[in-house]
Amino acid sequence: MAEEDSVTIVVFSGELDRALAAFNIANTGASMGMKVNMFFTFWGLAVVSKGSLDRGKKSLPQWMMGLMRRGGAKHLRLSQMDMFGGGRAMMKSLMKQYKMPTLEESISLAREQGVRFLACTTSMALMGLEESDFIDEVDEFVGAATYLLLASNGKVNLFI
Amino acid sequence: MKADETLDCIGLYCPMPIVKTAQKMREMQPGQVLEVLADDKGIKSDMPAWAEKTGNEFLGIEEDGPEIKVYVKKK
Numbered sequence: 382m383a384e385e386d387s388v389t390i391v392v393f394s395g396e397l398d399r400a401l402a403a404f405n406i407a408n409t410g411a412s413m414g415m416k417v418n419m420f421f422t423f424w425g426l427a428v429v430s431k432g433s434l435d436r437g438k439k440s441l442p443q444w445m446m447g448l449m450r451r452g453g454a455k456h457l458r459l460s461q462m463d464m465f466g467g468g469r470a471m472m473k474s475l476m477k478q479y480k481m482p483t484l485e486e487s488i489s490l491a492r493e494q495g496v497r498f499l500a501c502t503t504s505m506a507l508m509g510l511e512e513s514d515f516i517d518e519v520d521e522f523v524g525a526a527t528y529l530l531l532a533s534n535g536k537v538n539l540f541i
Numbered sequence: 542m543k544a545d546e547t548l549d550c551i552g553l554y555c556p557m558p559i560v561k562t563a564q565k566m567r568e569m570q571p572g573q574v575l576e577v578l579a580d581d582k583g584i585k586s587d588m589p590a591w592a593e594k595t596g597n598e599f600l601g602i603e604e605d606g607p608e609i610k611v612y613v614k615k616k
Contacts, residue, residue, distance in 0.1 A: 409556040412563035413594040480552050490560065 387416040387535030391528065394541055395424030395450065397457040397469060397484060403428075403541045404487035410537070411494035418535075419491070420528045421519070422501035425541075426510060427452035429488070429498060429519050443509030452514075454484045492518045499523050542603065542612050544576035545569065551608070555583045559591050562613065566597065569615050574600065577611045584611055 388410040392403050403419065410417045421429050432453020436444045462468040476483065482490065492498070498519040505511070505522070512522055521527075532538045548565050550558035558579050565575060577588065585602055588611045592599035600612035 405556050408560055412556065412560045413591055414563075415594070479554060480557075481554055482557065494560075 385416060385534055386414070387418065387531065388537040388539070389418045389420065389528065389532040389535050390538075391540045392419055392421045392425035392428055393423050394460070395427035395452070395457060396460040397472070398459050398461070399541050400425075400428045400454070400457060400484055401487065403539070404484065404491055406539065407491050407496050408487060408494060411491065411496050415537075416535070417491070417494075417496040418499060418528075418531045419496060420499045420501065420523075420531075422504045424450070426500060426504055426508060426515075427457060428454060428484075429500065429516050430510060430514050431516055432456050433514060437509070437511070437514070439509035443507075446508060454488060454516075457484070488516070488518060497521065499527065501525075501528075542576070542600065542610075543574065544612060545573040547576045547578065550577055550579040550581075550584075552580065554581045555587065558584050559587055562588070562591065563595070566595075566613070566615050571615050574612055574614050577613070579609045579611065580607050582609070584609055588613060 390403050390407060407417045407419055427450060430452030432451050434448060459469050459472060499521045500515060500519050502522050502524055546569060548561055550561055558577060558581065562577055569575060589599045592613055597616050598614040600614055603610040
């Protein structure tokens, strides 16, 4: 594959503020006509998971991890000043006041703009997550080689 | 400056004015001029950057108090 005008973002973190930054860059890149790939791995899987609390096929530690760090865009905490949800509520209220899109809206917008959502299968195994645990926007379940191929073909690479 | 279309982005912050500009320009014809009204200062640097990247022509900025008018021509 030849070099192309693309942006590849590794979303490693599962916090609201970091996810917002990742999606702002993704949506801007797509608006600038660039191909954007988002590779969700480790805690970042929470950003695009449905946030179900069902045990499913999870082992006890996997289930406990999911209960303590619930996935789903609307459940994410802030990386700082979350204050058991108080800081998060304040941040969401400020964003609304300044007409900034919510994380959920940014995710839909990214999809409308053709951003590719890839989930890391190794992290999924570690956390006991299956394809059905993710929102519909995620349509590719891949490994590090896929990320590296995409990243090496582009000029912009971020790890958030 | 005369424009064929106007896009109101007053009260919106990065990246929404750029995202909306890209969406609006897709509906327009080559040669047409879009006027974007904004009040987030970032647009003064972001719109020329967007135009350079997408190959559209950045025509200029007019400032009237806090209101910023930005003009871009579709290639």
